[in-house]
Amino acid sequence: MLDIQYIKQNPDKVAERSLQKGYKVDIATLLKVDDKRRQLLSEIDGLRRQRNSATESIKGRRPSEEELTQGRVIKDQLASKESEYRQIEEDFIIRLKSVPNMPLDDVPVGLTEDENQVAKTVGDKPEFAFEPLSHHVLGEKRDFIDKIRAAKISGSRFAYLKNDLVKLQFALISFVIGTLTNPEVIAKLIKDNGLKLDPRPFIPILPPAMLRTAPYQASARLNAEEVTYKIEQDDLWLNASAEHTLCTMYMDEIIPEDQLPLRFIGYSTSFRREAGTYGKDVEGILRMHQFDKLEMEVLSSPETGLDEHKLAVAIQEHLVNALGLPYQLIRKCTADIGKPNATGIDINTWFPSQNTYRETHTADYMTDYQSRDLKIRLKRTDANVEFIHTNDATAFALGRIMAAIMENYQTADGHVIVPDVLRSYMGNQEQI
RNA sequence: GGAGAGGUGCAAGAGUGGUUGAAUUGGCUUGUCUCGAAAACAAGUGUGCCGUAACCCGGUACCGAGGGUUCGAAUCCCUCCCUCUCCGCCA
Numbered sequence: 001m002l003d004i005q006y007i008k009q010n011p012d013k014v015a016e017r018s019l020q021k022g023y024k025v026d027i028a029t030l031l032k033v034d035d036k037r038r039q040l041l042s043e044i045d046g047l048r049r050q051r052n053s054a055t056e057s058i059k060g061r062r063p064s065e066e067e068l069t070q071g072r073v074i075k076d077q078l079a080s081k082e083s084e085y086r087q088i089e090e091d092f093i094i095r096l097k098s099v100p101n102m103p104l105d106d107v108p109v110g111l112t113e114d115e116n117q118v119a120k121t122v123g124d125k126p127e128f129a130f131e132p133l134s135h136h137v138l139g140e141k142r143d144f145i146d147k148i149r150a151a152k153i154s155g156s157r158f159a160y161l162k163n164d165l166v167k168l169q170f171a172l173i174s175f176v177i178g179t180l181t182n183p184e185v186i187a188k189l190i191k192d193n194g195l196k197l198d199p200r201p202f203i204p205i206l207p208p209a210m211l212r213t214a215p216y217q218a219s220a221r222l223n224a225e226e227v228t229y230k231i232e233q234d235d236l237w238l239n240a241s242a243e244h245t246l247c248t249m250y251m252d253e254i255i256p257e258d259q260l261p262l263r264f265i266g267y268s269t270s271f272r273r274e275a276g277t278y279g280k281d282v283e284g285i286l287r288m289h290q291f292d293k294l295e296m297e298v299l300s301s302p303e304t305g306l307d308e309h310k311l312a313v314a315i316q317e318h319l320v321n322a323l324g325l326p327y328q329l330i331r332k333c334t335a336d337i338g339k340p341n342a343t344g345i346d347i348n349t350w351f352p353s354q355n356t357y358r359e360t361h362t363a364d365y366m367t368d369y370q371s372r373d374l375k376i377r378l379k380r381t382d383a384n385v386e387f388i389h390t391n392d393a394t395a396f397a398l399g400r401i402m403a404a405i406m407e408n409y410q411t412a413d414g415h416v417i418v419p420d421v422l423r424s425y426m427g428n429q430e431q432i
Numbered sequence: 433g434g435a436g437a438g439g440u441g442c443a444a445g446a447g448u449g450g451u452u453g454a455a456u457u458g459g460c461u462u463g464u465c466u467c468g469a470a471a472a473c474a475a476g477u478g479u480g481c482c483g484u485a486a487c488c489c490g491g492u493a494c495c496g497a498g499g500g501u502u503c504g505a506a507u508c509c510c511u512c513c514c515u516c517u518c519c520g521c522c523a
Contacts, residue, residue, distance in 0.1 A: 005485085042482055045492045052492085055450065055504045063450095063503055071503025212513095214497095254479080377479090383461095385479080 001372050002099045004034060014099060020109050020334040023100045030095040037092050040085045047078045100339040101369035104306075107343050110333030116346070117333070122317070123326030125350055130412045134353035135403035136284030139165070141414055142432075144406075145285060156282070157274060157289040164432035168405065168418070169292065169398050171425035173267060176294045176319065176395045177204050180265045189314045195307040202265040202296065207245035209268055210236040215248040218373045226275045242266030243392045246297035251374045255388065257381055261300040261308060265395060268293060285399040286358065294395035301378060302368065305389030306343075309365035312393035313345050316361045319395060323419045325404055326350035328357045342367045347394075349404045360400045363393035 007014050011027045018025045051074050058067060103109075108117050126132075139145030144165035150158040161169065179185050180202035187199035216228075216237050229238040239245050246266045255262070270293045281287035296315065300308045313329070320327050330346040337344035341364040348357035368387035371377070378388050409417040415431045423429060 009485085038482065042491085045482065048492060051504075058450065058503070061450090068503050073503095075503070375480095383477095 001097050002101065002369060003372065004096060007031070007096075007099065008034070014102065017102045017334075018100055020111075021100045021103060021337070021339070022111060022335050023098070023339070025099050026095070027099075030092075030099070033088060033092045033095060037085070037088045040081060040088060044078065044081050044085060047074055047081065050074055051078070097373075101342050101367060103334045103337060103341075104343045104365075107337060108331055108333040111335045113333070113336040115333040116336055117331040119329040119331045119345075121326075121328045122321070123324070123350070125326050126352060126408050128352065128410075128412075132352040132407060132410055133414070134284060135351075135406040137353075138406050138410055138414060138416070139284065142416075144432075155289075157287065159285055159288060161285075164429075165402060165406075167426050167429070168402055168422065168432060171418075171422040172396055172398055172401065173292075173294065174425045175322075175422055177265060177267075179319065179322075180204075180263075180296070180315065180395065185318075186263075186311075186315075189318060190311060193310060193314045195311055195314075197304055197307050197311060198261060200261070200263065202263040205242070205246060205264045205266040207239075207242050207249070207266050207268055209239050209245070209271075211239060211245055211248065212236060215251055215374075216244060218251060218375075219244055219248050219370065227272055229271050229273060238271035239268060240272050241270045241293055242268035242295040243297055246295065247299075247370060247390055247392065248374060250299060250376045252376075254377045254379050254385060255299070257301065257378050260378055260388065261298055261304060263308075264297045266295050266297060268295070285403055288399055291397060291399040293397045296391075296393045296395055298391040299371075299376065299388050300391070302386060302389050305365060305367060305391065308389070308391045309343065309345075309363060309393075312363045312391055315395070316345075316347050316363060316393060320347060320349060320361070322421045323401070323405065325401075325408055326357075327360075338364065340364075340366050340369045342369070349401070350408060351404060352407050358400070358404075360397060360404060361394040364391065366390045366392075 002014070007027065008031060011031065015025060015027045051071070054067065054071060054074070063071070108115060110116065133141070136145060136147075142164075143162055146160040146162060147158070150160050181204055183199055183201045186201050190197045190199055210231065213235055227240050230236070231238070237244075243266070245268070246264050249264075250262070269290060271290050272288075274287060274289060277287060285291070296312055298308045298312065317327075317329070327347050327349045330348055332344040332346055343365050345363045346359050347361035347363075349360040350356075351358050367389050370390045371387040376388050376390075377385050379385050405419065406416050409419065411417065411431070417431050418426060418429055426432075
């Protein structure tokens with residue numbers, strides 16, 4: 001959520017910037033509710049003060065009838081004020097949480113994703129002397145992907161991945177973990193991009209795949225209806241990305257400044273209901289209920305947050321470039337960056353069979369919007385406590401990136417050339 | 433799944449209804465001392481909210497979480513979560 005003090009000081013700006021993201025928020029009512037809330041709070045504090053001083057004056061002796069009566073009066077008043085306060089506060093929190101994060105000033109203003117900007121286009125599209133197959137035709141032909149049997153067992157949007165495609169996935173995982181835990185790679189990317197950041201490498205993480213309602217809600221990323229599976233019986237949600245269990249890891253903690261930045265590269269199977277996407281991407285493995293993903297998550301100081309975002313994007317480009325895939329870097333406009341994000345970049349990778357670039361990566365910078373909910377703070381060396389900034393970014397969504405590899409590297413006889421950087425992880429296999 | 437024991441500050445650990453936001457010890461910070469360090473001594477050492485834009489200050493809340501009883505709750509009651517021990521089951 002946003003800082004109420006900030007909203008109080010910049011009501012018009014907050015309303016305007018929210019609208020640019022497609023959120024119509026009633027700031028006037030929010031501030032009115034906040035006034036009422038604080039008014040009640042100080043009344044409650046006053047009553048408690050009376051109660052406390054009465055208690056102190058009674059100390060160890062038996063209270064008189066008069067004191068008992070007076071105490072009951074205070075108790076009743078408190079009970080009524082407190083119940084009123086709870087209602088007001090609930091309303092206040094709902095209203096406060098409905099305000100999206102403010103986009104950074106350089107985020108393009110746009111009301112639909114059509115107004116996203118192509119920041120750059122990188123790499124040469126492959127030229128084929130034959131009609132390139134879609135990844136799902138190729139996948140079926142080579143017995144890499146079996147969705148028919150998966151549908152029998154688990155339903156639509158599930159797949160058995162098989163044979164060399166499985167080896168390719170493990171190669172990709174090893175490649176990413178190896179790259180992001182290598183301090184020299186991180187240092188070089190920081191230097192090449194002119195960033196002022198600590199060069200420490202990413203910490204590899206295998207996080208839990210399920211989490212409770214409270215942390216999920218606090219992550220500001222719970223979209224129960226459309227995205228996430230719930231296990232009712234146990235009050236657990238299947239994570240929709242490693243991000244959910246990574247950003248919540250330090251919930252309610254105060255981190256000493258010198259421990260930041262905390263950079264994590266998490267691997268997790270991700271589960272998504274994909275409600276409302278009927279008919280979209282039904283073929284192949286671009287949009288599944290279950291897929292594996294490597295996700296970067298960075299907790300940092302406020303002053304380095306934006307550079308961490310730039311580093312994440314630089315890493316994404318480094319990874320996609322290493323695979324030799326053509327891509328576009330997309331600056332998402334205000335309507336598309338998402339509620340908790342201050343800025344966001346997508347990478348869209350070339351899919352020859354669709355003759356288009358498809359989203360394979362996203363990088364989101366949340367400033368302190370997420371950490372305020374999660375209560376993740378840093379302690380400065382001078383003892384000041386502030387909210388940290390958070391970044392998350394895709395390293396590889398494995399299904400989509402393998403689909404891209406299959407399509408871009410296919411041969412006339414239906415094989416797939418293994419990108420150079422992955423071969424050492426596959427027993428130097430040159431094609432699958 | 434069954435039986436039992438627990439959860440208090442940075443750490444250990446006291447506290448079973450009233451000057452307990454919390455003893456004591458250790459850690460850490462600062463100061464005195466010292467060429468410097470150690471030792472000793474002294475002081476300090478949590479987070480949030482409100483007053484308030486900020487500091488100081490004042491008020492208030494927080495002893496796993498949430499409810500309840502009471503004039504008054506870390507302490508009593510209820511529900512939940514977590515940890516440990518034993519049994520069972522299991523990759």
